[in-house]
Amino acid sequence: MSILTHLRLHTSPQAYQRGEAYYQEGAVLSVIQRGDAVEAAVAGSDPDPYVVRFLLAGDELEQVSCTCPYDWGGWCKHIAAAVLAFSDGSAVERRLPLAEALAPLDRDQLARLLLRLAERRPEVMAEVEACLPLLSQPPASGSGSQAESSRPAVLVNPQILRRQIGEALRSEGDTNRWGGYVSVGGVLGRLERVLDQAWNLIRQGDGANALVALDAITDAYLADWETLDDSDGMATEFVSTLGTAWAEAILSTQLGPADRDRWRTRLEEWCNYLSDYGSEAGLEVALGAVEFYWDDAELQRILAGTVVEADAGADDGQEPFYGVALTVARLHVLERQGRSDEYLRLAAYEGLYVYYAQMLVQIGRIDEAVACTMGQLQRSDEVLTVAKALHGAGATARALDVAQWGLRQPGAKLSLSTWTRDLASADGKGVLALEATVVICREHPNLQDYADLQQRAGAAWPKVRAALLDHLRPHDTWAPDGKVDIFLKEGLIDDAIAVVTKGFASYETLAKVAEAATMSRPDWTIATSRRQAEEIMDAGRSQYYAAAAAWLERARAAYLAAGREAEWRIYQTELLAKHARKYRLVPLIRELR
Numbered sequence: 001m002s003i004l005t006h007l008r009l010h011t012s013p014q015a016y017q018r019g020e021a022y023y024q025e026g027a028v029l030s031v032i033q034r035g036d037a038v039e040a041a042v043a044g045s046d047p048d049p050y051v052v053r054f055l056l057a058g059d060e061l062e063q064v065s066c067t068c069p070y071d072w073g074g075w076c077k078h079i080a081a082a083v084l085a086f087s088d089g090s091a092v093e094r095r096l097p098l099a100e101a102l103a104p105l106d107r108d109q110l111a112r113l114l115l116r117l118a119e120r121r122p123e124v125m126a127e128v129e130a131c132l133p134l135l136s137q138p139p140a141s142g143s144g145s146q147a148e149s150s151r152p153a154v155l156v157n158p159q160i161l162r163r164q165i166g167e168a169l170r171s172e173g174d175t176n177r178w179g180g181y182v183s184v185g186g187v188l189g190r191l192e193r194v195l196d197q198a199w200n201l202i203r204q205g206d207g208a209n210a211l212v213a214l215d216a217i218t219d220a221y222l223a224d225w226e227t228l229d230d231s232d233g234m235a236t237e238f239v240s241t242l243g244t245a246w247a248e249a250i251l252s253t254q255l256g257p258a259d260r261d262r263w264r265t266r267l268e269e270w271c272n273y274l275s276d277y278g279s280e281a282g283l284e285v286a287l288g289a290v291e292f293y294w295d296d297a298e299l300q301r302i303l304a305g306t307v308v309e310a311d312a313g314a315d316d317g318q319e320p321f322y323g324v325a326l327t328v329a330r331l332h333v334l335e336r337q338g339r340s341d342e343y344l345r346l347a348a349y350e351g352l353y354v355y356y357a358q359m360l361v362q363i364g365r366i367d368e369a370v371a372c373t374m375g376q377l378q379r380s381d382e383v384l385t386v387a388k389a390l391h392g393a394g395a396t397a398r399a400l401d402v403a404q405w406g407l408r409q410p411g412a413k414l415s416l417s418t419w420t421r422d423l424a425s426a427d428g429k430g431v432l433a434l435e436a437t438v439v440i441c442r443e444h445p446n447l448q449d450y451a452d453l454q455q456r457a458g459a460a461w462p463k464v465r466a467a468l469l470d471h472l473r474p475h476d477t478w479a480p481d482g483k484v485d486i487f488l489k490e491g492l493i494d495d496a497i498a499v500v501t502k503g504f505a506s507y508e509t510l511a512k513v514a515e516a517a518t519m520s521r522p523d524w525t526i527a528t529s530r531r532q533a534e535e536i537m538d539a540g541r542s543q544y545y546a547a548a549a550a551w552l553e554r555a556r557a558a559y560l561a562a563g564r565e566a567e568w569r570i571y572q573t574e575l576l577a578k579h580a581r582k583y584r585l586v587p588l589i590r591e592l593r
Contacts, residue, residue, distance in 0.1 A: 005422045006060045007083045011075045013448040019080020028085035035097035040082035044068060052082035156201075156209050158216035164194045165220035169227070181229035184238055191221070191238060198245055205336065207252030214249055215266065218242050222270055230279070239274065239282035246286030247329040252336075255293065264290045285325040292326070302349050303342040324350070331355050335362075354382040361389040366398055373402050380406050380413035387419070396427060404432055407439055414443045430456065438464065442471055446482035447489060465490075473498075480504040484513060493517050497524055514554050522562035529555035530571075537575070542584050549588040556592050 008016060022028070022042065029041040029049055036056040041049040046068075054064040061083065070076035086092055095101070102110065118124045168190035169182055184191070194217060201210035221242070228235040250263065267287050274280040292299065301307040327350045334343040340363050347356040353376035360369035373386045383406035390399035403420040407413060421436035434456045440449050457464040472483050473495055480499050487496040496513045499505055505513075510532070514525045533551035536544045552575075559568035572592060579585050 002059055002087075002426065003056070003061055003083060004087055005426050007075070007080060009419050009422050010061075010064070011080050013446055015074060015077045016080050017448065018077035020084060022077055022081035023084040023088075028081050028091070031082065031085050031092045033086070033092055033094045035100075037097070038082075038086055040085065042066075042078040042081050044078060050078045052079050054079070054083070156197075156213045156216070158212060161194060161197070161213055161216040162220040165191065165217055166224070168194060169221075169224050182224070182227050183229050183232070184234040185232060188234060188238065192241075195241065195245060198249065202245065202248050202252055203336065205252055207249045210245070210249035211253060211263065214242065214246055218246075218270060222273065225274075225277070230277070236279040236282060239279055241282075243282040243285045244325070244329065246283065247289040247326060248332055250286065250289040251294065251329060251333045255290075260290050260293060285323065285329065288323060288326045289329065302346055305341075305345050307349065324352070327352060328355070335359070353377055354385055357386045358389050361386065361393050361395075364393075366390065366393070366395050370398050370402055374405050377406075378409065378411070380409065380411055380416040383409075383413075384416040384419055387416070391423065396423070400424060400427065400429060400432060404435070407436060412443060413439060417443070434464075438468065441468055442475075444479045444482065445472060445486050446479065447485045450486050450489070469495075476502070476504065481506050481509045484509050488512065488516050493520050497521065511550070511554070514551075515557075518554070518558045519561050522558040522564075525558035526555050526562075529558065537579055537582070537585060540582065542582070545582075545585045545588055548585070549592070552589065552592055 011019065027043040029043055031038065031040045038054050038056065040052045042052055044050045050066055050068045052064075052066045055062040064075060064079055066076050066078045066082075068076055068078055070078075102113075105113065114128065118128065168187050171187055171190060198210045198213040198217060201207070201213060221238070225235070230236055246267070255263070264287065267283055267290065271280040271283050271287065274283065294300075298307065327346065331343055331347060331352070334340075334346070340359055343359050344356060347353070347359065353372055357369045357372040357377070360366075360372060369386060369390065373383060377383050377386070383402060387399045387403045387406070390396070390402060400420070400423065403416060403423070406416050407420060417436040417439035421433050421440065424430075424433040424436060434453070437449060437453045437456055441453050453464065453468070454461050469486075469490070469492070472486065480502075484496045484499050484505055487493075487499070493513075493516060497517060500510045500513050510528070514528050517525045529551045533548040533555065536548040536551075552572075556568050556572075559565060559571075572589060575589050576586060579589070
C-alpha cells in the first residue's frame with residue numbers, strides 16, 4: 001500500500017478531490033521533512049496558513065493532524081493537498097531530525113538555546129517546568145504485580161500540574177465563554193496535553209508516579225467543575241478520559257491494602273461530588289480497578305486458566321463484575337508487561353475477541369487469529385481492526401481473506417470496503433477490489449466511486465450496473481445526494497424524483513432534479529418549483545427572494561417546455577398582484593420574461 005492509497009483510505013471522495021485541486025493550484029506553501037516527521041503549510045480560508053503534520057510509517061501515515069476546524073469524519077482537504085505535495089517530492093525541503101540537529105551541541109549550548117526559546121515564547125516555560133521532574137531520573141523500578149512498592153521513587157510536582165490545568169481552563173478567554181461558563185471543547189487539547197504527562201508514565205510502567213500526577217490533575221480539574229459548561233457533554237467526557245487513565249495507572253502499580261484504601265477514599269470523594277451532576281460514571285472504572293485488583297480470587301483463576309470461557313456468566317447472566325472498560329484497561333497493562341498468555345485468557349473469558357485476535361496476530365499465531373475473526377466477530381469495524389493488524393504483521397494475503405469475509409457479512413461496512421478496495425488494488429487482487437467497490441457504492445453512492453466501479457467492472461459493467469441500480473432504488477441512504485447524481489447521470493429522472501420526493505436530499509439536489517426534469521416531467525418541475533418559491537414569498541423572507549426568483553425561473557422553463565406559456569404569464573401576473581407591496585420582490589418577478 002502506498003501513502004496515496006493510505007490517503008484515499010482515510011479521505012472522503014469530496015475531500016480528496018478538493019485537496020487535489022488545492023495541490024494543483026499551489027496552495028501547499030511549504031513541505032518540510034525531518035526524518036519520519038513531515039510538516040506542511042497549506043493556504044486556506046484563514047489569513048494564516050493551516051499546518052498539517054504527519055509521521056511516515058512505511059507505506060502508511062500516522063499521527064496525522066491539521067490545524068483547520070474540519071470535523072466531518074476522515075482527513076481534511078488540507079491534509080490531502082499536503083500528502084499529494086509530499087508524494088510529488090519536488091518541493092520537499094529535507095532537514096535533519098531535531099535529535100540529530102541537537103546532537104553536536106554541548107550542555108551549555110543546549111541550555112542557552114532553551115532559555116532563548118523560553119524568552120521568545122513564554123508559554124514554553126510551563127511546559128519545561130512540567131517535564132523537568134519526569135526527566136530527572138529513570139522511572140520507579142517494577143510495574144504491575146511485580147512492583148515492590150507503590151511509593152514513587154521520582155516525585156512528580158503536583159503544583160505544576162495543578163497550575164497547568166488551571167491555566168488551560170482560563171486560556172479560553174472571555175470571548176469563548178458562554179454565560180460565564182467555560183467550554184471544555186475549546187481547551188480540550190491543552191487538557192489532554194497535561195494528561196499526556198501521566199499517560200507517558202503509565203506507558204513506561206511507572207504507575208506510582210502516574211497516580212501522583214493523576215491525583216493533582218483530577219483535583220485541579222474538579223475544583224473548577226462548577227464553572228464548566230457541560231451542555232455538549234465534553235466536560236463529563238474528559239472525566240471518563242481521566243477514569244481510564246486512573247484504572248491503568250492503578251493496575252500498573254503494586255498497591256497494598258493501605259494504598260488501595262487511600263485511593264478508594266479519594267476516588268469515592270470525587271464520585272460523590274460528581275453524582276450531584278450525574279457525571280460520576282467516568283470515574284467508576286477507576287473504583288473498579290481498586291475494588292477488583294489483581295489479587296481478586298476469581299480474576300486469578302481466570303488468568304491462570306482454571307476458569308475457561310464456557311464458564312463465563314453461567315450463573316446469573318449478569319455483566320461481568322469488572323465490566324468491559326476495566327477489562328480493556330487490564331488488557332492494556334498485560335500487553336505492556338508482555339503477559340500474552342494471561343491476556344488471551346482474560347480476553348477469551350470476557351468475549352472480547354477483537355482483542356484476542358489482535359494479540360494472536362501480535363505473537364505470530366496468524367491462522368488462529370483468522371479463525372477467531374471468522375468464527376467470533378460480527379461487526380465490520382472489528383473485522384477491519386484485525387485485518388489491519390494482519391496486514392501490519394506482513395500477512396497481507398490473510399488480511400484480505402478476513403476482509404473479504406467481512407464484506408459478505410450483514411451490516412454497514414463502508415470503512416472496511418474502502419480499506420479492502422485500496423489494499424486489494426495495490427496487491428493486484430482486481431476481483432476483490434471490484435467486490436469492495438460495489439459495497440462502497442451500495443452504502444455511500446457517489447459519482448466518483450460509481451465511475452471507478454465502471455472502470456473496474458470492464459465487460460461486466462452492464463450486469464454490475466443493473467444490479468447496483470436495482471439495489472439503490474428501494475433503499476433509503478444517508479447519502480441521497482450521491483444517489484440522485486447517479487440516477488441523473490444515467491438519465492433515470494423518475495428514480496431521482498422518487499429520492500427527492502421523500503425529502504431526504506439537500507436543497508441544491510432538489511434544484512438539480514427540477515432542472516433535469518424540465519423536459520420529461522414538466523408538471524413535476526412546475527409544482528415543485530412553485531411550492532419552493534411560494535413558501536419564501538408568502539412568508540416575506542426577503543433575504544431569500546433571489547432564491548425564490550430562481551425557483552420561479554425553473555417553473556417558467558418547465559411551462560415553456562410543456563407549451564404552456566400562456567399559463568405562465570397568468571401565473572406571473574397573479575404573483576405581481578399578490579406581492580405588489582414587496583418592493584424587493586416585484587422587480588425579480590418582472591424580470592422573468
